Amino acid sequence: MDNILTVIQKGLAIIEALEQAGRTVLPAVKALSDVVSHAKEGTVTDAELDETERILDELIADFNTPIEG
Amino acid sequence: MRKFVLAFAIAIGVAGCNPQTLSTIQTALQFGTVGVQNPVTREQLYAVENSMIVVFAGLNAYKRSCVRGAIPPSCKDTIRKIQVYTKRIPAQLTIVRRFVRQNDQVNAALAFSTLVQLITAAKGEAAAGGVPVNG
Numbered sequence: 001m002d003n004i005l006t007v008i009q010k011g012l013a014i015i016e017a018l019e020q021a022g023r024t025v026l027p028a029v030k031a032l033s034d035v036v037s038h039a040k041e042g043t044v045t046d047a048e049l050d051e052t053e054r055i056l057d058e059l060i061a062d063f064n065t066p067i068e069g
Numbered sequence: 070m071r072k073f074v075l076a077f078a079i080a081i082g083v084a085g086c087n088p089q090t091l092s093t094i095q096t097a098l099q100f101g102t103v104g105v106q107n108p109v110t111r112e113q114l115y116a117v118e119n120s121m122i123v124v125f126a127g128l129n130a131y132k133r134s135c136v137r138g139a140i141p142p143s144c145k146d147t148i149r150k151i152q153v154y155t156k157r158i159p160a161q162l163t164i165v166r167r168f169v170r171q172n173d174q175v176n177a178a179l180a181f182s183t184l185v186q187l188i189t190a191a192k193g194e195a196a197a198g199g200v201p202v203n204g
Contacts, residue, residue: 044112055122059125060158060159061159062129062132063128063155064152066152067132067136067148069145
């Protein structure tokens with residue numbers, strides 16, 4: 001639990017910097033808030049897991065798109 | 070540009086692809102310690118996938134800046150080298166998800182280990198490519 005909170009604490013610090021840089025931070029913000037919400041065992045629903053996986057799959061697919069040049 | 074470098078450095082410092090970051094995530098989420106004694110639960114999968122969201126959000130920010138030409142063109146080679154491993158992640162994730170949802174702990178742990186190896190390899194390529202990860 002402490003480790004998760006440490007990651008979250010550090011993660012929150014990046015949000016302001018990302019916003020200043022004009023980055024789209026919604027996926028990261030959602031991910032961090034979700035981990036906060038479900039830090040306790042046994043609270044993850046199928047719908048929440050599905051939604052997380054959908055977002056992750058999109059991000060991975062985006063990164064894996066071939067880069068030109 | 071400076072803002073981006075700073076933001077990226079911080080972002081990757083938390084969730085990106087340098088050894089310290091991934092090590093932190095692995096430790097925090099007990100990424101590398103699954104097994105029969107430490108089963109891969111739905112909550113662990115959920116936490117790891119949310120951490121990976123942060124990782125890939127950072128990688129995508131790096132990639133977008135690379136495409137825009139905001140950082141040196143060598144970034145393209147770095148991205149391609151990382152992609153060698155990240156392209157294998159979706160298939161491995163599918164396997165992990167299936168075993169976790171079936172509560173097949175033995176196979177889930179094996180699949181999870183392979184996933185960790187892919188992430189570790191991607192991390193190595195990123196570090197070798199000189200990605201500005203430590204601010």
